[in-house]
Amino acid sequence: MQKTHLFCHIRCWRMSDDFPASVDVDYTDGEGEDPADYPSIQHKIEKAVEVTKRGLEEYDTPAVMWTGGKDSTLTLYFINQVAAEYGYEKPTAVFIDHFQHFDDITDFVEHWADEWDIELVYARNDDVGAYVDEEGLEPGDDIPVDALSEHNQHHVREILEFEEDTFPFLLDTYVGNHLLKTVALNDALEAYDIDGVISGVRWDEQEARADETFFSPRHDPDLFPPHDRIQPILQFAEADVWEAFWNFVVPDTVEAFPDEGYIPQADDDLPEGVSQEDIPISPKYFAGFRSLGSEVSTEKTTEEPAWLQNLEDTTERAGRAQDKEDLMERLRDLGYM
Secondary structure: OOOOHHOOOHHOOOOOOOOOOOOOOOOOOOOOHHHHHHHOOOHHHHHHHHHHHHHHHHHOOEEEHHHOOHHHHHHHHHHHHHHHHHHOOOEEEEEEOOOOHHHHHHHHHHHHHHHHHOEEEEEEOOHHHHHHHHHOOOOOOOHHHOOOOHHEEEEEEHOOOOOOOOOEEOOOHHHHHHHHHHHHHHHHHHHOOEEEOOOOOOOOOOOHHHHOOEEEOOOOOOOOOOOEOOOOOOOOOOOHHHHHHEEEEHHOOOOOOOOOHHHHOOOOOOOOOOOHOOOOOHHHHOOOOOOOOOOOOOOOOOOOOOOHHOOOOOOOOOEHHHHHHOOOHHHHHHOOO
């Protein structure tokens, strides 16, 4: 593979003749826009519903990427609403199990999959997971490249062009993230024949995502199974996500929650008869985490719930080691969300 494939901008990904010609979407929708082009929460929600509806209409086997984080959960809320309103079948939710999750995130995802009647499947790199289990490895321990399957060695040597003999068992590194997330995802796309991946990425979340469009092609078969990314909440800023949760998602989901919405001013400031377990928001956000990554490399920013923190003057993903290593652009070129 040529290096230009690795570091080419998203619009340089070449199209595959094999991708269904029946898909009719505008790949330029959202080009050159930012959250300010959708000035109110109503404008943002209307666009999210429009993109979600189009995605459920156009793709034969769409799936939603669900991490248990606020963005993918908001995306799943829009999917639920659109599916109920227009009679679409709910897509499968794919949860990437990278073996370094907080336990309560996994519990959260499984609980709300049951509550919302969502089919949940796990994407895992079982080859890496089996080696970790057999050797009793802990995060940070080294994994020899030659201990991996031919499939994984191909990714390490030919696609990543990684030349070292070992790499650390850590999610938030170049090799670790690619094997534990991207390869796991791509294998799931192939196994389930997924042609549209609905994801909760946002323009303001990371510089590498600022040029994304609402329908984004991933058609290069040398890098991933050809598919499109469907991205309904690009136009939401972090504060907008929380506004949508407390004024729409939670009141629509929790019977005892005020219909007009309510923003808790502390982790235990909830209406009478409502507990954290009733609310489709990960307990990590109540505890002060603003962005959720792996258990070993994500730190809370303060003790305040995420929505009460200084969202304007501080960085949302500051607690994520991956961003400190400035890997996002390279990882996204290889298929990472």
